[in-house]
Amino acid sequence: xxxxxxxxxxxxxxxxxxxxxxxxxxxxxxxxxxxxxxxxxxxxxxxxxxxxxxxxxxxxxxxxxxxxxxxxxxxxxxxxxxxxxxxxxxxxxxxxxxxxxxxxxxxxxxxxxxxxxxxxxxxxxxxxxxxxxxxxxxxxxxxxxxxxxxxxxxxxxxxxxxxxxxxxxxxxxxxxxxxxxxxxxxxxxxxxxxxxxxxxxxxxxxxxxxxxxxxxxxxxxxxxxxxxxxxxxxxxxxxxxxxxxxxxxxxxxxxxxxxxxxxxxxxxxxxxxxxxxxxxxxxxxxxxxxxxxxxxxxxxxxxxxxxxxxxxxxxxxxxxxxxxxxxxxxxxxxxxxxxxxxxxxxxxxxxxxxxxxxxxxxxxxxxxxxxxxxxxxxxxxxxxxxxxxxxxxxxxxxxxxxxxxxxxxxxxxxxxxxxxxxxxxxxxxxxxxxxxxxxxxxxxxxxxxxxxxxxxxxxxxxxxxxxxxxxxxxxxxxxxxxxxxxxxxxxxxxxxxxxxxxxxxxxxxxxxxxxxxxxxxxxxxxxxxxxxxxxxxxxxxxxxxxxxxxxxxxxxxxxxxxxxxxxxxxxxxxxxxxxxxxxxxxxxxxxxxxxxxxxxxxxxxxxxxxxxxxxxxxxxxxxxxxxxxxxxxxxxxxxxxxxxxxxxxxxxxxxxxxxxxxxxxxxxxxxxxxxxxxxxxxxxxxxxxxxxxxxxxxxxxxxxxxxxxxxxxxxxxxxxxxxxxxxxxxxxxxxxxxxxxxxxxxxxxxxxxxxxxxxxxxxxxxxxxxxxxxxxxxxxxxxxxx
Amino acid sequence: xxxxxxxxxxxxxxxxxxxxxxxxxxxxxxxxxxxxxxxxxxxxxxxxxxxxxxxxxxxxxxxxxxxxxxxxxxxxxxxxxxxxxxxxxxxxxxxxxxxxxxxxxxxxxxxxxxxxxxxxxxxxxxxxxxxxxxxxxxxxxxxxxxxxxxxxxxxxxxxxxxxxxxx
Numbered sequence: 003x004x005x006x007x008x009x010x011x012x013x014x015x016x017x018x019x020x021x022x023x024x025x026x027x028x029x030x031x032x033x034x035x036x037x038x039x040x041x042x043x044x045x046x047x048x049x050x051x052x053x054x055x056x057x058x059x060x061x062x063x064x065x066x067x068x069x070x071x072x073x074x075x076x077x078x079x080x081x082x083x084x085x086x087x088x089x090x091x092x093x094x095x096x097x098x099x100x101x102x103x104x105x106x107x108x109x110x111x112x113x114x115x116x117x118x119x120x121x122x123x124x125x126x127x128x129x130x131x132x133x134x135x136x137x138x139x140x141x142x143x144x145x146x147x148x149x150x151x152x153x154x155x156x157x158x159x160x161x162x163x164x165x166x167x168x169x170x171x172x173x174x175x176x177x178x179x180x181x182x183x184x185x186x187x188x189x190x191x192x193x194x195x196x197x198x199x200x201x202x203x204x205x206x207x208x209x210x211x212x213x214x215x216x217x218x219x220x221x222x223x224x225x226x227x228x229x230x231x232x233x234x235x236x237x238x239x240x241x242x243x244x245x246x247x248x249x250x251x252x253x254x255x256x257x258x259x260x261x262x263x264x265x266x267x268x269x270x271x272x273x274x275x276x277x278x279x280x281x282x283x284x285x286x287x288x289x290x291x292x293x294x295x296x297x298x299x300x301x302x303x304x305x306x307x308x309x310x311x312x313x314x315x316x317x318x319x320x321x322x323x324x325x326x327x328x329x330x331x332x333x334x335x336x337x338x339x340x341x342x343x344x345x346x347x348x349x350x351x352x353x354x355x356x357x358x359x360x361x362x363x364x365x366x367x368x369x370x371x372x373x374x375x376x377x378x379x380x381x382x383x384x385x386x387x388x389x390x391x392x393x394x395x396x397x398x399x400x401x402x403x404x405x406x407x408x409x410x411x412x413x414x415x416x417x418x419x420x421x422x423x424x425x426x427x428x429x430x431x432x433x434x435x436x437x438x439x440x441x442x443x444x445x446x447x448x449x450x451x452x453x454x455x456x457x458x459x460x461x462x463x464x465x466x467x468x469x470x471x472x473x474x475x476x477x478x479x480x481x482x483x484x485x486x487x488x489x490x491x492x493x494x495x496x497x498x499x500x501x502x503x504x505x506x507x508x509x510x511x512x513x514x515x516x517x518x519x520x521x522x523x524x525x526x527x528x529x530x531x532x533x534x535x536x537x538x539x540x541x542x543x544x545x546x547x548x549x550x551x552x553x554x555x556x557x558x559x560x561x562x563x564x565x566x567x568x569x570x571x572x573x574x575x576x577x578x579x580x581x582x583x584x585x586x587x588x589x590x591x592x593x594x595x596x597x598x599x600x601x602x603x604x605x606x607x608x609x610x611x612x613x614x615x616x617x618x619x620x621x622x623x624x625x626x627x628x629x630x631x632x633x634x635x636x637x638x639x640x641x642x643x644x645x646x647x648x649x650x651x652x653x654x655x656x657x658x659x660x661x662x663x664x665x666x667x668x669x670x671x672x673x674x675x676x677x678x679x680x681x682x683x684x685x686x687x688x689x690x691x692x693x694x695x696x697x698x699x700x701x702x703x704x705x706x707x708x709x710x711x712x713x714x715x716x717x718x719x720x721x722x723x724x725x726x727x728x729x730x731x732x733x734x735x736x737x738x739x740x741x742x743x744x745x746x747x748x749x750x751x752x753x754x755x756x757x758x759x760x761x762x763x764x765x766x767x768x769x770x771x772x773x774x775x776x777x778x779x780x781x782x783x784x785x786x787x788x
Numbered sequence: 789x790x791x792x793x794x795x796x797x798x799x800x801x802x803x804x805x806x807x808x809x810x811x812x813x814x815x816x817x818x819x820x821x822x823x824x825x826x827x828x829x830x831x832x833x834x835x836x837x838x839x840x841x842x843x844x845x846x847x848x849x850x851x852x853x854x855x856x857x858x859x860x861x862x863x864x865x866x867x868x869x870x871x872x873x874x875x876x877x878x879x880x881x882x883x884x885x886x887x888x889x890x891x892x893x894x895x896x897x898x899x900x901x902x903x904x905x906x907x908x909x910x911x912x913x914x915x916x917x918x919x920x921x922x923x924x925x926x927x928x929x930x931x932x933x934x935x936x937x938x939x940x941x942x943x944x945x946x947x948x949x950x951x952x953x954x955x
Contacts, residue, residue, distance in 0.1 A: 013879055013880065013882075013948075014879070014882070016887070017878065017879040017884060017887075018879070019887075020884055020887030020890055021871065021875040021878050021879055021884065021887075021890060021894070022822065022862065022863070022865075022866065022871075022875065023820070023821070023822015023823070023861065023862030023863050023865075023891045024822065024863075025822070025887045025888075026821075027821075027824070027888065029815075029821075029825070030815075030821035032816075032819070114805070114807065114808075190922060191886075191888075191922060192824075192826045192832060192834055192886070192888045192889050192920060192921070192922050192923075193824070193826065193886070193888045194825075194826070239886070239887065240886065241824070241886045241887070241888030242885075242886040242888060242922050242923055244922070271825075273828060274826065274827040274828055274829060274832075500886055501884075501885035501886030501887065501923050502885065503885070666882045667882070669882075670882050670885060670923075670924060670928060673924055673925035673927040673928065674885060674922070674923045674924050674925045675925075676925055677922075677924075677925030677926065678922070678925075680925075700827070700829060700831070701827050701829060701831035701832055701920070702829070702831060706920060706922060707925075707926075708913075708916065708917055708920065708926075709912070709913040709914075709916040709917070709919075709921075709926040709929065709930065710910075710913045710914050710916070710917060712913075712925060712926055712927075714909070714927050714930065715925065715927050
């Protein structure tokens with residue numbers, strides 16, 4: 003028997019199936035008689051559809067049906083949490099607004115026959131001018147959607163512009179300013195999206211690749227007019243998500259529609275190209291950041307102004323992403339005046355939405371690049387400048403100049419842990435020696451916050467309401483903990499993992515609180531039929547909101563179990579102790595077991611008077627605020643000036659996510675997030691050409707990190723518990739993706755400093771690094787000759 | 789077209805369309821769903837199987853090209869009772885998160901360890917060029933393969949991660 007305590011690196015329960023190939027992803031679920039969908043998608047970024055001829059396709063073998071917009075327009079557009087901008091029609095409505103937009107849906111016996119028929123559908127387009135560049139679109143008279151007043155669909159503005167302006171014009175200050183690009187990237191979960199719908203009379207079951215089954219169920223209920231209880235959404239094993247499956251997609255609604263029309267189970271499985279052009283993208287900000295400080299390095303003001311590319315249609319969070327970004331805008335620093343203004347701009351490209359961090363990596367990247375530029379301008383060491391401006395531990399909870407409250411933090415101790423791990427003076431010596439021999443080493447820092455644990459009550463303040471999906475706007479996360487009659491325990495959670503190991507971690511929480519054998523605990527999740535209600539897994543919320551709900555439910559069960567145990571032991575509930583699967587009362591030389599309690603709880607005639615039968619609790623946990631994880635990361639790189647190739651030599655991170663439930667899983671989250679941040683910093687970019695064709699639409703043209711690109715990571719931690727939940731936990735899923743891009747870019751620019759390169763935009767591919775070196779050389783050559 | 793081939797030790801004969809991809813044959817005709825499809829273009833490696841003992845990408849091989857061959861999928865690795873040392877390594881060293889790339893990773897690693905019993909970290913990383921993982925940053929995949937390599941040579945495997953709580 004194992005009582006898997008909080009803080010134990012217990013091996014994952016999930017793995018037994020996954021390492022044997024026995025995982026069950028959506029595409030592994032087969033139903034008898036199922037048919038397959040293939041979509042005909044737009045090859046144009048902007049065009050009017052002048053004709054759709056399905057005559058020839060309808061005569062192809064195995065074709066069941068072919069649908070266009072007119073067949074589905076009664077369902078309305080796709081629902082979204084943030085309503086700014088144009089909602090996506092389920093199929094193109096007379097016009098296409100981005101390459102990859104679904105125009106025609108073909109249903110046939112299997113995917114091969116459906117593809118044959120899709121190839122025979124003839125769509126005639128009249129191409130129009132497309133707006134691809136976000137800055138051009140922001141100020142263009144041509145509009146992406148004629149029925150909207152402007153391409154700017156939302157402006158997220160907060161802070162005090164006047165105070166910032168006043169600080170800038172003081173004559174005793176240093177002002178640094180820089181235009182920064184946070185390029186559009188593709189989340190790229192390895193498992194493409196897939197949906198399998200089975201509509202039966204007035205009920206529908208949908209297996210789908212999602213992070214938010216309740217959101218999908220709510221949207222289906224609203225769009226088809228079904229009661230929520232008649233819609234069951236199952237998200238089985240999910241092969242990675244990172245925000246790309248945090249949505250309600252047209253394909254999910256359309257598989258349900260086709261199943262209703264045809265009376266058969268209907269499957270759609272995304273191809274990789276579709277995943278590139280028609281699953282949501284992330285980032286896509288172009289900003290100008292300005293940082294104002296005294297000559298001693300005390301920060302006075304910070305301004306971030308720019309545009310964010312929304313793509314053509316608004317889906318789940320789309321225009322709310324910058325609002326999440328402003329949360330992290332001032333990072334770990336006490337800045338008296340801040341002004342944040344991001345215009346959300348439509349373009350003829352795929353929708354952007356959540357990608358690991360969702361707005362927060364963009365915001366922190368801007369600030370952390372500016373901190374390095376300021377340090378350089380002041381001639382102060384980048385670490386010293388950061389430390390000088392940290393919020394102090396005794397100041398928490400703190401409220402930033404943007405009115406955001408941070409729960410707890412100890413940034414200085416965290417940074418000290420990092421410095422202890424790396425021996426910075428020795429690294430600086432190596433760097434100097436290297437430079438003397440033509441080797442360009444760079445050391446780049448990032449200190450950051452990771453505001454996570456989004457709960458809907460908080461989210462309503464940022465223009466996000468789950469009510470649009472027919473769900474309550476404020477309910478946090480639910481959990482049910484039940485001790486079963488067979489002395490097993492079932493945890494049911496509204497969270498929905500895509501590889502984060504909840505099955506293990508939720509069991510650890512319940513096992514610890516109830517001193518219940520870990521091996522006898524099952525976790526049910528990712529199914530709207532099972533859980534009370536849940537919003538899913540995103541925004542580093544699962545452990546601090548969902549896990550806290552599990553803890554709270556377990557505490558309720560313990561309370562009831564104590565009443566029953568006291569009855570059996572002739573004691574009082576407050577004298578009952580739970581230790582290693584045994585239950586005893588202080589001062590009584592007798593124990594009972596969980597079996598005794600289960601037997602008593604489920605046999606009416608044995609339960610104590612005034613105690614309801616059963617041994618379970620369902621609770622909601624809605625935290626009073628966000629949790630603010632934080633950390634300090636450093637990247638050590640070498641740049642080859644002859645080729646522009648950047649090699650990451652060493653990466654050290656110190657993360658603080660409060661109480662750690664399973665250190666193995668926490669470190670795994672940080673590893674993966676760093677790798678994704680590395681991808682953004684050095685490799686990845688969704689590139690549209692001027693006509694709006696996505697050039698990076700395959701794994702050949704969109705490179706994500708391979709094993710050889712990366713070193714092993716060195717991780718350490720500090721522990722500053724959150725006061726906002728009983729476990730003291732904070733989110734940890736996104737920190738690495740927030741930290742790594744600025745740490746890496748700062749490192750490369752530190753390496754290139756002697757060559758005169760001041761700034762570079764991501765991704766730092768060899769060509770752009772090489773070009774920047776050549777340009778800097780020319781500038782130096784010219785200035786020397788003058 | 790009739791195809792005869794051996795899959796996970798069983799000789800099979802099936803009629804298939806000539807254009808049927810091997811991965812779809814395995815997944816849809818044989819219900820061996822442990823072989824995954826990630827890109828249909830040989831880049832991601834989620835569909836890796838062993839064909840006559842060598843790792844191949846089953847998403848870009850036609851079933852008819854596999855006539856007469858011997859295929860091993862993840863379902864043919866280890867047994868219900870006993871895990872293959874590499875499977876054990878992935879579990880012990882937290883070498884997987886979502887698990888989608890894992891079967892392909894394990895089969896590629898089997899191929900690697902057949903060629904090189906005791907690969908260095910650099911050799912392991914280089915050998916995974918054709919297998920993408922978006923969750924782990926590869927850190928623990930490297931350790932999982934080191935664990936499997938040690939175990940296959942009868943050496944004591946490296947200590948599992950975090951035997952004790954905290955650090």
